[in-house]
Amino acid sequence: MNRFHSSIRFCLDLIYPNRCPCCEEFLPWNEYLCRKCREKVFFCPDEVLCRRCGKIKSECMCAVPLEYDEAAAVSYYDNGARNGLLLLKDASNRNFGWYAGVRLGEWILRQPDWMKADGLVPVPMSTGKKLLRGYNQAEVIAKGISSVTKIPVRKDCLIKKHGSREQHTLGLRERAMNVEKFQPAGRDLEGLRLILCDDILTTGATMSRCAEILKACGAEMVYAAAAATVYRKKEG
Ligand SMILES: [Zn+2]
Ligand SMILES: [Zn+2]
Numbered sequence: 001m002n003r004f005h006s007s008i009r010f011c012l013d014l015i016y017p018n019r020c021p022c023c024e025e026f027l028p029w030n031e032y033l034c035r036k037c038r039e040k041v042f043f044c045p046d047e048v049l050c051r052r053c054g055k056i057k058s059e060c061m062c063a064v065p066l067e068y069d070e071a072a073a074v075s076y077y078d079n080g081a082r083n084g085l086l087l088l089k090d091a092s093n094r095n096f097g098w099y100a101g102v103r104l105g106e107w108i109l110r111q112p113d114w115m116k117a118d119g120l121v122p123v124p125m126s127t128g129k130k131l132l133r134g135y136n137q138a139e140v141i142a143k144g145i146s147s148v149t150k151i152p153v154r155k156d157c158l159i160k161k162h163g164s165r166e167q168h169t170l171g172l173r174e175r176a177m178n179v180e181k182f183q184p185a186g187r188d189l190e191g192l193r194l195i196l197c198d199d200i201l202t203t204g205a206t207m208s209r210c211a212e213i214l215k216a217c218g219a220e221m222v223y224a225a226a227a228a229t230v231y232r233k234k235e236g
Helices: 003-015 035-041 079-089 095-108 127-133 137-149 172-181 205-216
Strands: 070-073 119-122 158-160 182-184 193-201 221-229
Touching: 035 079, 070 095, 079 095, 079 137, 079 193, 079 221, 095 137, 095 193, 095 221, 119 137, 137 193, 137 221, 158 205, 182 205, 193 205, 205 221
Parallel strands: 070 221, 119 193, 193 221
Antiparallel strands: 158 182
16 A cells, blocks of 8 residues: 555545445454454465366366366355455445455465466456446456566456446356457467456356457466355355
């Protein structure tokens, strides 16, 4: 956090007291999450997730063809993380996105292959939607990762065609069709290693389609980093 950013956060706190985005506890102005949620909501991906597909090991979906090479997430999409991501999406609190990005960054620092990445590519949102919300939540996560790893954020690799509908409002078949709306931004990505960043990994369809486009533009490796991964049943 630079000094300018700190001053803004401090002043905002006088008007809108800072709250933990996961449990809504009041927080000091310079903290992103309460200590309890920092410990309870986040995990190390190596211990619980399949490194190839990014799903909980008991729900590995590697049998489905995926275009990205490896994936990681630092929380399950439930309770606290769900709250945090809902606030991030409705533009009222970005703390969860930034903090999840920092946790992803700390994990990426320990992965020599991921650290060779040339850029962090936020999954884009359409211009209209971005204007409405004021920011792209995937970009908040990418910036959090970048603050730790110093890998640059690249917004010039992918675009999302205006008017495509939000994935979570659609059924499975519509989702597969809707995901086609991502497009290359016209850059030559020959030989680059890229890390796609998004908020939630559900079926992997979005990350996979984006990875397919990046590879068609020449990217050599595409990793997928998500704040949260969805599971159907945590045990068994
Ligand atoms: Zn909390
Ligand atoms: Zn898997």
